[in-house]
Amino acid sequence: xxxxxxxxxxxxxxxxxxxxxxxxxxxxxxxxxxxxxxxxxxxxxxxxxxxxxxxxxxxxxxxxxxxxxxxxxxxxxxxxxxxxxxxxxxxxxxxxxxxxxxxxxxxxxxxxxxxxxxxxxxxxxxxxxxxxxxxxxxxxxxxxxxxxxxxxxxxxxxxxxxxxxxxxxxxxxxxxxxxxxxxxxxxxxxxxxxxxxxxxxxxxxxxxxxxxxxxxxxxxxxxxx
Numbered sequence: 001x002x003x004x005x006x007x008x009x010x011x012x013x014x015x016x017x018x019x020x021x022x023x024x025x026x027x028x029x030x031x032x033x034x035x036x037x038x039x040x041x042x043x044x045x046x047x048x049x050x051x052x053x054x055x056x057x058x059x060x061x062x063x064x065x066x067x068x069x070x071x072x073x074x075x076x077x078x079x080x081x082x083x084x085x086x087x088x089x090x091x092x093x094x095x096x097x098x099x100x101x102x103x104x105x106x107x108x109x110x111x112x113x114x115x116x117x118x119x120x121x122x123x124x125x126x127x128x129x130x131x132x133x134x135x136x137x138x139x140x141x142x143x144x145x146x147x148x149x150x151x152x153x154x155x156x157x158x159x160x161x162x163x164x165x166x167x168x169x170x171x172x173x174x175x176x177x178x179x180x181x182x183x184x185x186x187x188x189x190x191x192x193x194x195x196x197x198x199x200x201x202x203x204x205x206x207x208x209x210x211x212x213x214x215x216x217x218x219x220x221x222x223x224x225x
Contacts, residue, residue: 042110054066069119111222113221116219122210132200143186149181152206165191
C-alpha cells in the first residue's frame, strides 16, 4: 500500500468532520436567524399593541396616553383580541404596574415593551350652592363628564330651565323637581344656570359631579409566539 492509499482514510475522516461542522454551523445560523426574526415580530406586535392601547381613539383612554381606570377594569382576553386584532396568533399579556389587566394564551417569555402612562380615576364630589341671590349660576369647580342634579325648590319657587354653558339641558314649564343626570363636556369647565321664578336657598339644589384624578403608572405589553 503506497502513501497515497494510506492517507485516503484520513482524508475521508477529515472531509466528514468538515461536512459535519458545516452542517452544524448552518443549523445554528439558521436557528439564530429564525430566533432573531421571531424576536423582531414579537417586538413589532408589542409596540403596535402598546401604541393602540394609548391612542386617543382607544376604548380604554380618555385622551392620548391617558388610560381610564373604569375602562381598564373591563379589559380581558376576549376584549383584547376583539378590539386589538394585532394580537391574533400571539400569546399576550398587558400589565399596569403590578396589576395584570388582560392575558391571552401563556406568554412565558417573549418581548416586553414598556411605556409611562397616566391613569385617570373619577370619584364623586358634592356641591350644595346657595342660589338665592340675583344670579342663579354655579360653576363646577372642576371638569366632569356628567353631573347629577337634585332639585327640591321651596314652595313658591319653580325651576323651569337648567342650562349648562348656555345650552338647555333640562326644561319643564310646570317646574323641575327630583333628580336628573346630565351629560357634560369633559373638555371644558361647566357653568350651570337655573332659571327660576323664586329664590333657591341652600339645600334647594344638590350637585354631584365626577372630577378626574390622574397618576403615573408603567404599562407593560408582553408578546410571545
